Structure formats: structure tokens, C-alpha cells
Amino acid sequence: MSPLAGGDVRGAARADAVALRAPTSADRGRVREITEASGVFRPDEVAIALEVFDGAVAAPGKDYRAVGAYEDDRLVGFAAFGPVPCTVATWDLYWIAVDPVLHGSGIGRTLMAHCEAAITAEGGRLVVVETSSRDDYGPTRAFYRRLRYHEHAAITDYYAPGDGLVVYTKSLAPSVNG
Template sequence: MFSQSRPAFVWREEVLPSDVAVIQQMTAASGFFRPEEVAVAAELADERLAKGSSSGYLFVFAQEGDQVLGYACYGPIAGTLHSWDLYWIVVQNHLRGQGLGRELLELVERRVWAAGGERLYVETSSQPRYRPTRRFYQSAGYAPQAVLPDFYAPGDDKVIYVKRTTRPGAANDPD
């Protein structure tokens, strides 16, 4: 997956106070997100720090030494039996396209499955700059399920993808 020259990293689930600033920096530096979206990403980490597991937000970080290389935020969807959301997945710009995002996504999928989740939903924009993001999800087995026209702004639709979680190593069927 990840290139042979990949950094030696470890997975971490605990949110540290320093992660709030790191999340802001990474999401802002990606060039994809508006300032209000960057603020939301940081707020989810703040909420996890303040409320712990009752926040409903789970995190996984890829870390090399004291540097966060990428992270994902996900959680169960309130009011559903087996549906989960992937809220954020971001990797450092210099690591894009090297497989770290895919490893993060697969780790989230395994964790969702282990927690009894059956479907993982992701949302993204229809804007052209998000074409690589949509390809990323589709190549990972996510199927588009809905398009909400003009959701983010006029001409900026929300595209919702879903993937059925399965036992690790089993084939996925997005039906």
C-alpha cells in the first residue's frame, strides 16, 4: 500500500490537547476546506477532549515521533442502529497519494465493523477540486447514494457515499 520509503509511524487513538492546533494546520494547509470547515474539524477534537467517549467522536492518528502524519474522525450516527459517519480524513500534503489515507480509511472501517457498524457514510463536495476525493472513496469501494443539490452553496452539491462494513478481508458490497 504505502510506498517502501514510508515513514515508520504508529497508530494512536487518544486525542491530545496539541492535536487541536495540528488538525487546524493540516486541514487549512490541504487547500480543500473553507475557514469555517477548518474550525469545525478542530471543534470535534475539542469536544472529544472535553466529553471523552460521550462526545460520539472517535479519532485515529498516524504519528511519527511527535509529528501527526494524518488523522481520521468518525463515529456512530445518533438515532441509527448500525450506521456510522466518517467526518474527517486528512493527511499531510507531502504524503498524499502514498497510501496513508487508504490505510487510515481501512483502519476506520475495521474499527466500525468491530463495533457492530454495518455502513460507513462519507460526504464530500461536487466541486471539481474534490474530484480526487471522490475517486479516492470510489476506489475504496464506496458507492454514491445521494446528491443534495446546492447543499454547501449554489452549484456546490453534497455527494454522499456509503460502504457496507464487513469482516476484515471479506469482499464489500455497497449494494
């Protein structure tokens, strides 16, 4: 796992205490616990999160990459991301979740900084994040806005009646290595 890009981790002594590394299949149970405890994901979405996680662990770098945040070797958050097929250097943040007990500690920011650094290192130029318009996703949308993601598109009733899609994007600076 490449080191975290410096300088984008603020606040939260807690976030400073977490270690980032590639997760393994031993973390699958914690991924399930964290996604279920988030309270925003339906059971079918938890299943998809696990599918993405399994893909990232089984064949890192094929379709998905994953990063885990660990406190004393216990997974407390994770993110999964990968290049979008049929695009030139557009990447998708497929999943991010932090143990709700630790929300607001800077762990999500730390994970996102890692993802963006890894995407930049692989030549990615645009990050796309899809989320929901539901009220209970208000904190999630605030999180993306805080990390300078811009609301780019929205589709009403996309996930379900009353549950629209909101698409956020962020352009990444080109890597110093070109």
C-alpha cells in the same frame, strides 16, 4: 487504540512507517495546520474540524472517535468518526485529512482501514461519508471510490450554489465476534 485491521494497507513504504494512535490535545495545532493546508476547507469548516477533534479528545467514544497517523511522533493525518444518532449501527466518517506533502503515500488508506476495523469491532454495519461535488474535491471522490465507497446520493447546490453534496456509503462485513 485497537490495532489496524491487517491486509488493507498497500503500496507506500511511507504508510508502513506511520504509527496510529489516539490523538491528544497536543495535536490540535497540527490538526489545524493539516486542515488549512488541504486547501479545500473554508475557515468555518476548519473550525468545525477542530470542534469535532476537541470532542473526540475530550470524551473519546462519546460522540466522536479520532485516530491520528504519526511519523516520528508528528501528526501527519487524522480521521474522526462516530455512530449516527437515531440509526441502528450506521456510522459517519466525519473527517479525514492527510498532510498534503504526503498525499498519495497510503496514509489515508491506512486511516480508513483503521476506522472501518474500529467501526466493525463496535458492531457498525454501514459507513456514510459526505463530501463535495466541487472540482477541487475530485481527488477526494477518487480516493473514496478507490476504497470501494459507492456514490449513493447527491444534492445539487447543497453546501452553496455550485457546491453540491455527494454521499458515499460502504457496507461492512459483520464482525467475527457477531
